[in-house]
Amino acid sequence: MSSNATRRMSIGDFLLRRLEEAGIQHLFGVPGDYNLTLLQQLYDTGTLKWIGTTGELTASYAADGYARLSGLGALLVTNGVGALSAINGVGGSYSEHVPVICISGSIPLRSIDRGLGMHHTMADGTFDHFLDAYAPVTVAQTRLTPRNAATEIDRLILTAWREKLPVYMELPSDIAYLDIEVPAGPLVLAEPPSDPERLHSCIAAIAKRLSAATSPAILVDADADRFGVAPELMELAERIQAPLAVVNAAKAVIDETFPQYIGIYGGKASEPQVRETIESSDCLLSIGYRPIEVTTGDFSASLPADTIHVRGHSVDVGNDNYQAVTLKEVLRAVIDAVSPVVSRARRRVAAAVAGTEVDGGSAKLKQAAYWQAIQNYLQPGDVLYVDNGTSFVLLGLKLPQNCTFIGSINWGSIGYSVGALLGALTAAPHRRHLLFLGDGSFQVTAQELSTILRHDHKPVIFLINNGGYTIERGYLGRTETYNDVANWSYADLPKVFRPDTTARSFVVKTSGDLQKALSAPNDTMIFVESIMDSQDAPAMVIASSNKGAELDYGPRGPHRRDNAQLRPAASS
Template sequence: MPDTTVAAVPNQGETVTVSAYLATRLCQLDGHHVFGLPGDFSLSMLDEMLTVPGVEWVGCTNELNAAYAADAYARARRGVAAVLTTYGVGELSAMNGVAGSYAEDVPVVLVSGMPPSRARADGLLLHHTLVDGDHDHFVRAYREVTAAGAVLRAATAVAEIDRMLLTAINECKPVYLGIPADVAVARVPAANLALPLRRSPSDPTSVQQFRDALTALLAQHPSLTVLAGPRVHRRRLEGELAALADLPGVRIATQAGAKAMLDEAHPASLGTYMGGMTRSEITRDAVDFAPLLVLAGTTLSDVLTGLFTHRFTPEDAVELGFETARIGASLFHGVRMEDAVRILHETAAERDFAPLPPLPPLTRPEVAEGPASDALTQAQLWAEIQQWMPDGVTAIADAGTALYGALGLQMSHDSDLLAQPIWSSIGYTLPATLGICLARPESRSLLFIGDGAAQLTVQELATILHRGHTPIIVLINNAGYTIERAIQSPKAVYQDITPWDWSALPSVLAPGVPSLTSTVRTRAELAEALVEARECTDRLVLIEAVLDPSDAPEMLVELGRGAARANGAPSVPVEQAGRSTGDSSR
């Protein structure tokens, strides 16, 4: 966890404003960019925060997009991200994004600029309120989607800010800070800023007990299989996971929310596991029937388990959580995931398993047969992207055809896939691309998004363009919500969206800012556009890929069938759901 400031730490007797204190703490936790929109109750707070060196304001087009961008930023960094809104109308607009951060374990700090303390105490009927004298409606609402929250008073602001930020980094969950306008400019002691915030350490006794129990368990088994989930990614333990994979007798699979956390070309990599939707039977059997299975930072939600089609018994597995480890019925409280993964590596190395037979290479999407001039299919789209995709990219895939196509890719070295499979809020990824561009300027971002999802949040494309970022965007134009078509009523009017001129959009949103756009309808056109995109590094690239509305990746077709059964809906015939002939992305 970063523990240094960019600004000089004040002397013992100095004071700073509450807002400056918060801004400095955010910088100490690697949250240098603050996303949001201004409002009258937050203007003084913003003015004070921006006096702190190292803090950069990222003005977004709406609060929901700001929350999405901050979420992605926090996923890509080692600290927190902040969303700053005004009271009521602003914070409510951000709530969906913050709820997604809660569901997917992302340490986002929602900062709400509130009416002055006296106005709150007197219950004045102000704008942005429900005009009933109760100013805490939204504070209470945020309790449902955050790990902790506080409305600051000057007397306790330092302690409360530190408490909220420690909660965020310890629990990897969002927190809420309401800051009345008068409190924002109140002066508080600065001395505490010399003491960087750190995650709570593990309990030494619990760590030793866990080590002893794990050593005894490993001695009883011939090999070790790990299913690694997104929470390992939240703790930035990719290096430790790779070190574990280097040991003999170890196999590692990842969940969809952690795809490519381990290099998928690694000899120990089993690829992505999703229960019955797993592409490889070898992968599925290796996890489901493992002699010893370790669930490291997993979330056993519906999508991540292939709609609960996993065949392993979670209670029989070793489980490593953020702050607790479990072996059978024994819970080891106070064992941080960082220490649990380290101990797993050390004990597995001491066990010295016999080497396992080599795994066959993971299946890669291949270009389906047929003339390159024929209408583009989902199978061809993902196969062409597989052959083209450069190393070292951060791919971002929106819920829908984009995600379930991207999950079929074999990710290249030093690449990453960002997705939101648990919350699955369509439109998340376009603002998330802004967050990733700011968090990882050294890595080119590659966004896969459907036209329906893009219409929700496309305004943030303007921010991306005006800030000079150069992602590659593959926009899948299938005239609506194909993920819903795959579940039920594919011909229903509500599955369609209004058509847009996507290739003209960048010039409309950012006149004078150069970009490269193209519309492709065949495999040959797509291949040419991808080559141009790779070579064009000085501007944003938008490739609109026009596809049949009924065409979908095979994995999405399977998900649709399963979701329809789970919802008690009539089954969608395969030809209506758009199963692609020759689709090899499964």
């Protein structure tokens, strides 16, 4: 078939076909009158499976979680009210470099052409508000028309996939059933080929630096996962015997049992040997490095001045910048270009593990014993979710092989993990999924638990009930009521959301209670509510919050008052 061959299809059917060809099998969202035409086409064709969520915010979180395991995610919302509800999650996908396609069923094109006022608008005669609103949080935006749909649908899907960033498209409700000429051939997700000279020169420059180095090292950020190059990085590290560290946003991107893996680098927040290895390297290769305070130990990171910075589509080596090259091509060629090294002298860095011995008795459960028990519970292949709060202790646990870590590290939106859990469960229901969060985060998006139950998923949910925002108490308001939340009967919620559920719920108050919950078979959902003191928090979390307060509030801030913050001693 000629590559220029065309066929006639309705705009909606073509959009659904292209999503399927891009590897998307599920569409998350909430029905609304402006998107029902596309939703009906989805049901008529059976192209994708619809996963209705309890709100657009959680749909955007679900699409994000789905994309992290599948490569691309998509959600469907309605004009204005739905689009703005989802924008926080899409903004998170932009911050975290996750390719998500947000489709908004919008007001009829007829109404736009005639300037007719419609509901779910600002009623001011202007129809570009939401395209404008999405411009800062997406890499591309469009309003589909019969004239541009064939090209714009392909452009946005390919852009999201290539750039690993979200896109936003509006589909007017009155054009989804209109037929247009579209390409007959399938959509091919492929990077444009690198410029041959730039690629050759870039590879030669990197290989020369690595070959001459006596202490090369590799530092990995989350883009190594987004662009799928973790295998190449481990192969390169093994070939040249280079230690390999990650920033916390890239937790589990590199197999933590891999011999060259040394741990998390975050400036002064690093283990001393990790910090020394990275900062003293005479040839540091960084992958997608994006420093912010939470990934740099409050800006204490200090990479060597001549660090090689490799990004998705460009590379900096010294004063030279190489454009029109792709990350995977560069790494594959560098592996071939450098000579193997038999061994280098270095010390293995032990992973920091929270807690000490597990108390199996009747002592009141504390954070240290809790997280040590969790460490022992982990299995190869687990998918682990972290939400803002004391569950950040997961960053200090050593993960078994083939684990995936999902969190909103850069964006930091509380409640993200519940929606992301739904999305990733949908993408990989065969894996064991472990959600770790606190009561404050859970209350933002708790209703999405009902969708998880509706689809018979079997995650293990670990919720800490300690009366509110403990991580914020480390910033400010140790005992203030603004950091409190209402006390729910959390373990009862699976039964509330689905009365016929077979989920197993546990209310845990002691280490013995926790061990009983951890022994339960995971043939259905397990919900573990652990009751802990509001003043009990891991030292690493408290220290991070205390430092964050210094950055946020400065020398005159209210955090300097006596007893205004949780302090590390409070967790003893």
